[in-house]
Amino acid sequence: MLYQVVKFAAAPVAHAMCRPHISGAANVPRTGPAILAANHLSVLDSFLLPALLPRHVTFAAKNEYFSGNPVSGWFMKLGGSLPTHRDDAHAAQAMLDAAAELLERxxxxxxxxxxxxxxxxxxxRGKIGVAWLALKTGAPVLPVALRGTEKVLPLGAKVPRPAKIGITIGAPMRFEGDHAKARDRRRVTDEIMAAIQKLSGQEYVPTYAASYKAAIGMS
Incomplete structure (x- = not known):
């Protein structure tokens, strides 16, 4: 119920500020589980998709989003996002286990x-949690390309600003393999990232964003 209240209040704001153009929304199933795997350009990405899509979407968001920015933190908490500690393997697995339960429901x-x-x-480069979920639950993966969200809330900004965004949702992808095998998790993750890149048109970098940030001294 709380999610619906937040969505009712947030959707008009998202439409007014972002003037979103959404394509491929029909790929989101009306019922049943699915994993939306999206590129990540802004702290608001995890808020915009749930606000703009008709079905309830629970997003994984790093713990800093709940405490580092009052705007995003408020929406993350009310929207039911799952916090994850990137550097804590046990916490990350707990988040994936909770996500698997959501998908199984x-x-x-x-x-x-x-x-x-x-x-x-x-x-x-994508981390293998998305593949673990897809292989563990059998849920289809929908690759999602976000464009322009970094203009709404640029890195370091505290207050959103009006900017036009685009969202493209690709066709469902299904995978076979063993979620316990690292080789299968890596293969599936790379296929998902390739699908996102095809939709977004972004240049692909075969290294983790966190590693690149650490190398250049960016948090």
């Missing part, structure tokens, strides 16, 4: 496989 789950925002607009 027939719900939608959203995740940014890059694990952190792109520091420069390029698409970085």
């Amino acid at each position: 027939g719900e939608l789950f959203g995740i940014h496989p890059e694990g952190t925002r792109s520091p420069d607009g390029r698409l970085y």
